[in-house]
Amino acid sequence: MSACLFCRIAAHEVPAQIVAETPELLAFTDINPQAPTHVLIIPKRHLGGVPDLTDEHAGLLAHVMRVATHVAQASGIAASGFRLVVNSGPDAGQSVAHVHWHLLGGRRMAWPPG
């Protein structure tokens, strides 16, 4: 069994409120939501963070954007807008060392972004 929380969620070993799933990606509600819509999008295969993303992951990255747009549409916030956030490393507050995209919307997002 993997020690990585997001690998375990991807393997359906740990429950999550799943909003979209493809063979490559899982999208689920953040357990500590910061906006009316706050979804995490993760690759099912373990990848640590942004510095691990190479040309090999090009298709995956395009897929993340398509799933983000799909989730925004399904949540009714495609037109009102949404923010995508990826944290890399301690200063950014990356809480799980498995790369994940936060999708937030359904309210006016403030600036700066944290």
Add this chain to the structure above:
Amino acid sequence: MSACLFCRIAAHEVPAQIVAETPELLAFTDINPQAPTHVLIIPKRHLGGVPDLTDEHAGLLAHVMRVATHVAQASGIAASGFRLVVNSGPDAGQSVAHVHWHLLGGRRMAWPPG
């Protein structure tokens, strides 16, 4: 001459403090920085926003991640960490309708991300 500010910056018609440039992408300092490092990464070719990103842009998206990691390394914040943010639409505060990735670091980033 394009009416899009970021197209004009990409074409070097409007000056910017450029930190990285490739045939496809430009990275330059945000004119209203929100962190010690605050760089915008844009595709040179006009793309409106996240919903416009398709499989056609897979290579571009991988390239954005590589440039982000390069800029973080060159800024000395690869280990301390950085946040990548993309705003899509009015609620997110997308200020220029040309897709751009904000890279922020050099300080502890707060949560929520805006």
